[in-house]
Amino acid sequence: MSAFEPFEQFDEVEDIVDRLDDPDPGTRRVAVMDLADSADPSAVTYLKKALGDEAREVRLQVALALAEFDGPETADALVVAVVDEDAGVAQAAADSMAELKDPAAADPILPFVTHESAFVRAASLRALRELKRTESLKPALDAFSDEDATVRSEAISVVGYLKTEDALPALMSMLKDVEPAVRRTAAGALGFSVTTAAAEALAQSLTDSDWQVREIAAETLCKVQSTVAAPALRAALTDEYWQVRQKSIRSLGKLGVAEAVPEIIPSLDHDISNLRKEAAAALGEIEAPEAVPALEAHLDDPDPDVRKNIRWALGRIRSE
């Protein structure tokens, strides 16, 4: 035995393929699992053929196995599986499709963005997101008016991943969607932009009726790096949800809004330690000397993370 013998010896694809014609579905299923383990790109052709299997569990295994492969051929097989009559097979195919990384895999998927089933449309858009092909922009923008909320959400993510400023007006219009989940995705997707228009739109979302939309808007505003939203963020410090206040404090700190210091200081007394922690960090970030007495008064906060941030903030302010 040579020293370079492989630790595990897998069967050749040809040997496994014979077992795909076995009368027993269990054996066919194990053959599919072995094809996935082979990591041999030539296995994809056989896997696609196995999608015609009459046994549901075999097709399910194929949908799972295809996650191990990439490229247009894999995508070509997955679009067959994603329209499978069995919901479990279709779901597994949708999940495998989202694992694709090769931009060339987008070509077989693109036509399915307008499929009659909302599930297939959403799955296709979800897969296209990470492939970041400019060709996905147009179909994704068209899907903004889809009747299904999940499809609209996935379409927004596709556009958000492409990061084109041209799509900004369309993305901002989705902040007015009827569905809170869609508005949440839209608020998060605007993070790539550094324009005042995006900041103004997100500032408006700080008064959204859904608190999670407000939270994401507040969080995204620190990425947009524009201080036009500073007054709206300061107003959000009186939000009834501490989660919204926490993200607003963080963004105000990152943006260095010194006017907000007196409004941030009361949060050092809040019951939720995450909020106190964020307040201490923001006060340090802004380097506000007027916050020193308030920070010193909380040096013995019961939460170690808060104490750490207070000391960090004081050190930063005093080193000036």
Next chain:
Amino acid sequence: MPLAQQSSSVPVVVDDDKCIADKGCTVCVDVCPLDVLRISDQTGKAFMKYDECWYCMPCEADCPTGAVSVHIPFLLR
């Protein structure tokens, strides 16, 4: 006083009707970090040979047919 010489139950239980180890599947045996599962010579199904479970769960999660269930002792849950 009678003493129990063998444990009557083990934490990893395999449903023989669902297990497809006799068809060539060895997923649970392969994923077990303690290597305590085996394929039975008699039945061709997977079973727990050594009772040294860490309750880490991949055998249950990765079983393609959902045949494996791990019974976590109450005090560990």
